[in-house]
Amino acid sequence: MGFWQGKKVLVTGHTGFKGAWLSELLLGRGADVHGIALPPEDDASLYGQLKLDTRMSGTFHDIRDAAGVLREVATFKPDIVLHLAAQALVRRSYKDPVGNWATNVMGTVHLLDALHRLERPVTAIVVTTDKVYENNEWAYAYRETDPLGGYDPYSASKAATELVSASWRRSFGENGLKIATARAGNVIGGGDWAEDRLVPDIIRALRDGKPIKIRNPASIRPWQHVLDPLNGYLTLAERLHGAEDGSFQSGYNFGPEPADIFSVRKLAETILNHWPGEWIDASDPQAVHEAGRLSLSIDKARCELDWAPVWRFDDAIRQTVDWYRSVADGADPLEITRAQIAAFEAAG
Template identity: 25%
Template sequence: MRYLLTGGAGFIGSSVIRHLIANTSHHVVNVDKLTYAGNMESLLEVSNSSRYAFERVDICDAEELERVFSTYKPDVVMHLAAESHVDRSIDSPAAFVETNIIGTYHLLEVSRRYWLKLSAAKRGTFRFLHVSTDEVFGDLGQARERFTETSRYAPSSPYSASKASADHLVRAWQRTYGLPTLITNCSNNYGPYHYPEKMIPLMILNALECKPLPVYGQGLQVRDWLYVEDHARALCTVMEKGKPGETYNIGGNNEKRNIQVVEEICDLLDLIHPASRPYRSLIEYVDDRPGHDYRYAIDPGKCHSELGWSPSETFESGLRKTVAWYLDNLEWCRRVQEGKYQRNRLGISGAEVA
């Protein structure tokens, strides 16, 4: 099959592409604008594959999207392109509205027009998978329950509000026009190639440089963590087995307070890369973020019972792999932090606290 994947140079998108090329016979076209978070170095291992193609295209450019669809004739669309950094959305929300809402609208419309022109058989197998977030559900607070596919939407930040808006558009295009869409809502991802401003890589890299490890408030916020390669497998499973019109929650069953995550990173580094003093001594508490949700937790039961997917990694095993990867790839991190990957597209072409 021919997969058209938006945002494929990003953290999750690149993991999906590496999975598809390594473990399937599918063809993949990567559509990415290459913003600050898009890094083609994350795709070096697949860049020479005859089953991989790259198009530098903004999803807000409908004309260019039409060209890509006409050229590659995809069987499925996996939509991962998004502005995703909460702190950035608080400071500059316009880019989130433009990409996450307007961009999703253009992609839906181009997909719908393309789908209508397909043969009856092709229309029957075409799929549009929209990859969303658990943050659209808002804050669980002290409640013991977890988010399900029927949880009410209550986004707290400009980022989560823009993703919630996109979810509503996708459902409307399925209900109104019959476009065969699916939606996934996923918990926090971590793993190799994560942009260094995100929490886990930031803590690893700051610790290695003996810099402060900034933690919002007292670090009591709870998040459910999922290893990115497990997420990539889940998305492919939803694409292959999911029912159009349905939503599937993807989670790791790994709820951790932010301070626990930072402390576990410190303890791992103490074991495998010891410094002159314990890394926990670098932890510093800073003023909390505006509108900071207390707890997110995903119930992935539907994905497990209906599609047969479950995560392979525990948080402990995934975190150990992640820390080891960053220790082995400090040069990649340095190039990202210095912005060299943006100045050199390899011919293919702010920091978050806990």
């Protein structure tokens, strides 16, 4: 709590799944948190369930509006920025590629330009994805030095966001603007209600007593509980903010341990160990392309930041299902979220 106490922290995308968990973490550490995001898409959003609208300041604003972003940043004058606002769904990026690129690339440009115009020291963590790498479908884990790429509009736009961040860091760092990027794996946890995303789709099917339809059962992903990468973002922000020599201004992977990288089939079957049901193979050979195998090397974060994941795969699944089942049984979402944060911090 010491580092974050009283820090002015801007969280973009605070109404999203990861943004809501992050906001709760920061509030618990005593930060002065302000958010910029679109309104939540669903009445059952975690943002609403945690009552964040009454517990932090924020505005519903589209980061594609440069003037609005500039105004919000100039008014709040943050010490630290955690940029999570994005179009984050692969399949949606095929439906609206222009909107996807405008949000992910130009939205980041608008934010970084506004931070540069403050002409004062600011630390910014730009969150991208494990999908920024040129995916060759090979077995070894991607390292931060591997080439960027992206097949689908979402992945490619996030790789471009990495380039934007690097360019801004090199071109406009003279007033103390420090920029690093964070690349997380496939994040799971309670309170994710996004459409067309695996775990929310599984939970909705189980809740409704329907078979779970799995599109790509053989796909390999680096599954991790949401608190693990968020802990990584905060660790990176602390180190970057305190560095006087330009250290930590680069990209970092925050993924699970190598032994915790499993198939979609394994994820579904493990969830069913905690919430009985059944799954069916709903593979569609005509479906849009999605990566078949993804894994991240976390050696750099481990060595340079002394960061490591806390919850293993089975822990992440158990905590995720416990959250959904507890809330379905009438538990207060804020209480169960705080309890899981406390358990995570105790385990770490």
